[in-house]
Amino acid sequence: MTLGAEPLEYAPQSSASPGETLKETLEELGITQADLARRTGISTKHLNQMIQGTAVLTPETAEVLERVTGLPAVAWNRLEAAWRAQAVRASEDEKLGEHLDWLDNFPLAELVVRKILPDRKKSVQNLRRLLNFFGVADPGLAEELWAGYRVAFRRSAKIEPNDYSVLVWLRHSVLRARQVECQPFRRDELVRSLPEMRALCRRNPESWLTELPALCARAGVALVFMPAMRGTHVSGATRWLTPEKVLIALTDRHKKDDRFWFTVFHEIGHVLLHGKRLTFLDGDPLKYDEDPAEDEANRFAAEMLIPTRYSYDYERLRSRPRPFTKIEEFAEMVGISPGVIVGRLQHDGALAWSEGNGLKKGFEVILDELV
Secondary structure (H helix, E strand, C coil): CCCCCCCCCCCCCCCCCHHHHHHHHHHHHCCCHHHHHHHHCCCHHHHHHHHHCCCCCCHHHHHHHHHHHCCCHHHHHHHHHHHHHHHHHHHHHHHHHHHHHHHHHCCHHHHHHCCCCCCCCCCHHHHHHHHHHHCCCCHHHHHHHHHHHHHHEEECCCCCCCHHHHHHHHHHHHHHHHCCCCCCCCHHHHHHHHHHHHHHCCCCHHHHHHHHHHHHHHCCEEEEECCCCCCCCCCEEEEEEECCEEEEEECCCCCEHHHHHHHHHHHHHHHHHCCCCCEEEECCHHHCCCCHHHHHHHHHHHHHHCCHHHHHHHHHHHHCCCCCHHHHHHHHHHCCCHHHHHHHHHHCCCCCCCCCHHHCCECCCCHHHHC
16 A cells, blocks of 8 residues: 555445435336335325435435335335435535635645645645544544644754645654564663664665664664655654654655764664654754753763764864775774764764765665555
């Protein structure tokens, strides 16, 4: 099933009313309404109302009609249900039609690319699809729900992102995470897996997309890669889906291994250090130090990548990071990617942001890989 696609459903454009079917059946059988009234014990007035569609054809009436017409009661019940559902849907469509401007809040072109919507039309059908995607009944309820979310979100992004794009990105990540098979969450297993995860950063980036999620799944963490959306400024997110399954969503926003691996361990830090009730949305963790939880996650990530036992060697490198072969030698000694060391040196001011980037590994999450 395509992520975000509207689920298959029975939604005919037009269904025959049970009254129309009853009228046609009587004509085929050569039975008049008066005769049917005598055979069923139902008043001619009520029968006429059923034929006109103003009276409900009840299950009891369906049983009686089965004996008289030979058409099974279940068929009459289905006709009635489909007819009433169609009437309700038409009424709902009319109400939703008053909220089409709500679609203007969303990047419709990107929603088409991500197969959440089939086109960019401001239509009732697309509004329904988007509500189905979010799992909410109407735009007003969605806004109320998200107002509550904003209280629970811990956001480190200093640049205000497009909230609606963030919500799309996060919901898409949640839907994908629900499809990921995981063991029940085990803190000890996650801690045990950290060295294996760390060692991956020296390997080819293509291996990250398969091996890192597998290691996380063993510990009850559904790790998903979801390409960044324009205007979101989000690098990663952590959210508990159930008490036994936690989502870590990562983007390819910076497309370099230093930011990627810092974000990986930053989000794992949230899982290990903080509660299960909050959702953490992280823009650029390295630039944020005002929230205690973010600061703790930053320190956890920094320790994972360059443990304090290497502090003396790192300080020597920091004082003289050139030639860059020294960075490669230090990275091999520590057991991580040279690009991660470059990122740390840049952050600490030992290198300009334009220096050493050739040692960084680039990567990109392709949307087609998510389907």
